[in-house]
Structure formats: C-alpha cells, structure tokens
Amino acid sequence: MxxxxxxxxxxxxxxxxxxxxxxxxxxxxxxxxLSVYEYGMKAKTAIEDAREKVAxxxxxxxxxxxxxxxxxxxxxxxxxxxxxxKQNEGKHVLVSRxxxxxxxxSARFLEKSGFAVTYLPVDKKGFVDPETVKKSxxxxxxxxxxxxxxxxxxxxxxxxxxxxxxxxxxxxxxTDAVATTGNIPVDVKALGVDLLSMAAxxxxxxxxxAALYVRQGLRIVPLIYGxxxxxxxxxxTENVPAIVGMGKAAEIARAALxxxxxxxxxxxxxxxxxxxxxxxxxxxxxxxxxxxxHASFCVEYIEGEAMLLLLAAKGIFSAxxxxxxxxxxxxxxxxxxxxxxxxxxxxxxxFSLGMDNTAEDVDYLVNEFxxxxxxxxxxxxxAQGWGDREEGGEQCTVKE
Amino acid sequence: xxxxxxxxxxxxxxxxxMMCPMHLLKLEEQMxxxxxxxxxxxxxxxxxxxxxxxxxxxxxxxxxLGMEDSADFYKFYIxxxxx
Numbered sequence: 001m002x003x004x005x006x007x008x009x010x011x012x013x014x015x016x017x018x019x020x021x022x023x024x025x026x027x028x029x030x031x032x033x034l035s036v037y038e039y040g041m042k043a044k045t046a047i048e049d050a051r052e053k054v055a056x057x058x059x060x061x062x063x064x065x066x067x068x069x070x071x072x073x074x075x076x077x078x079x080x081x082x083x084x085x086k087q088n089e090g091k092h093v094l095v096s097r098x099x100x101x102x103x104x105x106s107a108r109f110l111e112k113s114g115f116a117v118t119y120l121p122v123d124k125k126g127f128v129d130p131e132t133v134k135k136s137x138x139x140x141x142x143x144x145x146x147x148x149x150x151x152x153x154x155x156x157x158x159x160x161x162x163x164x165x166x167x168x169x170x171x172x173x174x175t176d177a178v179a180t181t182g183n184i185p186v187d188v189k190a191l192g193v194d195l196l197s198m199a200a201x202x203x204x205x206x207x208x209x210a211a212l213y214v215r216q217g218l219r220i221v222p223l224i225y226g227x228x229x230x231x232x233x234x235x236x237t238e239n240v241p242a243i244v245g246m247g248k249a250a251e252i253a254r255a256a257l258x259x260x261x262x263x264x265x266x267x268x269x270x271x272x273x274x275x276x277x278x279x280x281x282x283x284x285x286x287x288x289x290x291x292x293x294h295a296s297f298c299v300e301y302i303e304g305e306a307m308l309l310l311l312a313a314k315g316i317f318s319a320x321x322x323x324x325x326x327x328x329x330x331x332x333x334x335x336x337x338x339x340x341x342x343x344x345x346x347x348x349x350x351f352s353l354g355m356d357n358t359a360e361d362v363d364y365l366v367n368e369f370x371x372x373x374x375x376x377x378x379x380x381x382x383a384q385g386w387g388d389r390e391e392g393g394e395q396c397t398v399k400e
Numbered sequence: 401x402x403x404x405x406x407x408x409x410x411x412x413x414x415x416x417x418m419m420c421p422m423h424l425l426k427l428e429e430q431m432x433x434x435x436x437x438x439x440x441x442x443x444x445x446x447x448x449x450x451x452x453x454x455x456x457x458x459x460x461x462x463x464x465l466g467m468e469d470s471a472d473f474y475k476f477y478i479x480x481x482x483x
Contacts, residue, residue, distance in 0.1 A: 085417060088472060219415045228425065232418035 002315045003331070004303070004361045008178060008293060008354035009151040010319055014245070015204040021248040022206065025241040033238050034227065043240045050247025054211055057250040058177075059187040066212045066230045067243050071178035071199035072102035073223070074212040075145075076193045083115055083221035084144045086172065090140035096120040096128045097337035098150045098157070103176055104333075107145075112393035116140065125286040126155035126338050136164045141171050148177040148196075152334045152350060153285030154294030156180070163192035170219065178202055178210075182253035182360055183292060184261065188213050194280040195220075200242065205249030209242035209310065249303065264293035264353050267362045271295040274366035278373060284335065284348065293353035298340060300348045302376045310372045316365055319350045402449065404466035407477045409433065409441035416445050416473045423449045424456060427478070432461065434480040439465065445473040453478070 005013075025046060031039025050063070051159035055062045068074045082091055084101045095107045118136045120128050128146050135305050136329050137144075145165050149156045159175050166173045174195035177186050181196075182203020188196055195218070199210040214220055214233075226235025255258075272295050275281050299307065304320025311318055334344035351365065407432075413430050415422050423444050429478035430440050442453065453476045461482035466474040 217414065219414065219416050224421070225419060228419070228422055232415075233424040320438070 002364065004316045004364060005356065006316060006351040006353060006361070006365065009202075009291075009350065009364050011207065011354040012204045012354055013356055014201075015208055015249060015252060017252065018205055018245045018248045022241040022245040027125060029239075029240075033240065034229070036115060041082065043238075046240060046244050046247075047238055050243045050250075051250045053247040053254075054198075057186070057191050057254045058181060059130070061216060063231075064213050064216050065187075066214055066234050067238060067246075067385065068210045068212055068234060069208055069239065071176070071197050071202070071210045073101075074178075074197035074199070074210050075102040075174075075176055077102065077212050077220070077223045078197060079143070079145060082108060082195065082218075083110050085219045086142035087115075090138075090142045090156050092116045092118070092138050092140035092142065092349045094118050094120055094133065094136055094141060094144040094146075095311060096122060096146045096157075098122050098126055098128065098153075098155075098183045098334055099145065099147050100151070100176055100178070103145055103147070114230065120146070120394035122142065122337050124155045124339055126150060126334070127286065127289075128154070128157055128162065130158060130161040130165050133162050137165070137169055137171065141169070143172050143174065145174040145176070147176045148180040148191075149184075149291050150285070150334055151179040151291075151294075151352075152332060152340070152348075153296050154290035156184070156289045156291065157287040159191045159193060169331050175201050176353050180292060182257075182367065185257060188215070194218050200246035200249055203249050203253040206242045206245040208239050211246070261292045267353050267357065267359065268293055268295050270359075270362050271353075271366060275369070278370050281373070282344075284338070284340070291352070293357075294350070295352075296348070296350040298335070298344050299347040299349060299373055300344055301380050302373065303354065304346060304348045306376050307347070307372060310376065311369070314368050315371070317366065321349050349364040401454075402466035403440055403459065404468060404477060406447075407439060407441070407465060407468070409477060412437040412441040414443045416443055418444070418446075420446055420448050422446075424452060424467055425440070427456060428471065431478070438480050440478045440480070442476045442478070443473050444476070448478065449474060466477075 029042055031043040033044040051062045051065050068078045085259045093115055095103055096346055112119045122128050146157050146162055148159055151256050163173050172194045175193050176197045178197055178199045180186050181198035194215045196213040209302055222233050229235055275297055282298045284296045308320055331342040331345040332348055412425050417427050419483045423446050463479040463481045465477035465479055
C-alpha cells in the first residue's frame, strides 16, 4: 500500500548527508569533548563547528548557542532560567495560550513557585495582538514568551511587533521557534528576541539535538548542574553525533530554505483550496501568515481520531490537535483558545508536508480525504449536529 | 578580604550563574587577552571565588586589587602584572 507521511510537524526523516556526517561520531570518533587528548579534541572541534553552523542559520554568534537535548528542554531552560535570574526585578511572566506544553507547563511550574503568569489570549486566526501584550505588562513583568509559529494551526506570530512593545519596558522576550527554524527565515537580530528555541529534527536533523539561543550578556540560571559543558550553563556530556547532525542539517537548511518553501507552499495551498470546497470543513489559522507546509482544518461532526484511523488505513499519516495531545482525545487547548467550540475542535486534523512529499501525494490526499469525511459522517451519531454546533460554526474562522 | 569601590575595569567578564570551575577558566582565558597593567572585572555569584581568585592571583603573580559586593553577586578586580 502507498504510504504518505503528512506529519512533518511531529518529526522529519533524517537527510542522508546528515546521517553520513554523524556516523563517524557514533563509531570511531567516540571521544568526550572535555578530554584533553586527541579523541576529545576532535569531538570538541566537531561541536564547535556545529555551533557555528547552527548560529549561522539564525544569524547569531556561536557563543550565543547552547545545545540541549530537545526543544522542550530549550523551552524549559528559557522560562525557568530567566524567571529565576530575574526574580529580584519582578515575578510576572507573560505567555500566550498558543504555546506548546513545554512552555505552558513551565509557566505553570513558575506559578506554583510564586510567580504570577498571564496567559495571553489569541484571536480567531491564532494571532497574539501586540496591543494585548502591551496592556498585560506590569511593573513586575520580567519575561514574555510567545511562539514563533504554532505547529497545530501554523499561524506565524508577529514576534517583531511584540518585541518592540517589550523593549519599551526593557522586558526579556523568548520565542519557541521549534516549528519555524529551518523552515522559514529565522533571524534573531531581525526578530529582536533575547532567547529562541529550536530543534534539529524539525529541519531534517536527528532527534536528541536542539538549542537555545541566549543573547550575549543575558544571564540565565542553568537547568542542569554539573560540569563545564556549554560554558557551565548546561552540564552533561554532549550528544556529539546528534549535535554534529544538527550542524549539518542547519548548514543544508540555510542553503535550501527558499527552495524548500517554494516547493512546499504550492502543495499546501492545493490542499487548502481543495478542502475549502468540502462542506463544513474549516481552515484553522491564518491563510497567508502560516508555515509553508502546514494545512490544518476542523471538520464538523467528526472526531479527529476517527479521521486519523481511516486515513491511516489508506496509508495517509497525519495528526489531530497538537501532535502529542492526540492521544488524550480531548479538545485541543490551542483551538479552544482561538474561540473554536470544544465540539468542533474534536474534528481537528493537521496535514504537514515535507520535502519527501510529492504532488502525487497531494493528489491522493485530496481525492481520499473527502471520501473519509463522507463515510464518517454517514456513521456518526452526531451527523445531525453536535449539541452546540451553531456556536462552533459561527466561531470558526474560515468562511469569510 | 580587600574591598574596593569605583574601580574602572578595562574588560568585564560576567559569569553569574555559571558553575565552578568556570570562574577560574574564564579568569585564565581573559587574562591572556589583557595587556600589562590592564584591569579585569569578574562578576560571579560563586562563593568559592572568594578564596580561589585571590589564591589564583598569588599563584600566577597577578595583582588582586580587591572586590566589591553587590546584592546579587561579587565583583573581583585583577590587574595584569605577570608576564
């Protein structure tokens, strides 16, 4: 059976060149970067080379890149590290409701630790309004964290404008750019952010390597204590092969960024256009300001899980809700925060394209998906409508 | 301990929140960059530095000018005198 992977926001396949770059460090070049003899120095050089490439991808200085094991760790590090470093200046943090769990749950941890947290609302298309940020700032605010783009609805946030508002009050800004780095231009200087999280497996690198950009001069309390790795800011023997892979993937992404966007955007638009013709299917997120390979919808009267199963039976692998909340089978908090009713949010589905997809894959999807919807509606006990469908129908954003 | 005020450093190294032995590694690294007679300021919150930095200066022949204690961290001043 045909197998079509349309869940690239969950993870991406490793590029062969990246694997090749990693292999020596999984085999003969196994040295610990802290060792002073030849083996160690080779590993150390490899890490510093990767750091330069990752820095190049986001227009940072190499010293501003701290490697972590995951995007989630980078997000935890940013929120907890800055809140603790700044707690004598104030104990108030702003995060958007669109954030990934690793940001939201870090914020909840801070709340339990005596910080006040304001959860910023988003509009129907998932945008955080810089004016709302401005109004939410208090004398106590020390940190603002807003995602660069949500992997669930694909909306790219106005980070530059949020930074502008924050800088008037000298407040540190973090952005979770895990979904964007390597997929759209990400420039820490142009965005003006103080901290930025990224993960290698989102741009065809390996799992287990990620990074936090920390603007030079900004103090951050470590999350992990131990040795002097990463200038004493993140202890633990480095995952050398994965970091080398991240560097290689960053180097390739930097050169291929435009090619990738030009390849993905027409396929994405084809899916969105095709689905706009299907009754009671609504695009979630913004039509223009969205991730290049990202098409997400709410399908009325159907559960996301049911669609995933039927699509999987046809060899199409996709996601519902945020990639990791689909097992929870509850309405996605991101969709609820956009004002979509909990019943409509049950029917969420996300198709995310990657460089391994082809126009034929998209043809197959746009042919099969409406049939899946039709079949599920025929057997759905809700086919006559959810209890509160009118509310949902009105609040969903796409029919303009 | 010798306390000083209003020392004008030529170079500042901010290693607050960085763990031992970063205070000594950074110190050594920065001192290499300095010219004779220039002053290095090290900002750290590591208590061990209270003993280690003066001791390092004695050992290497650089002049320990003194320290300043602010609310959140210490500032150490070292003048490069060793060749």
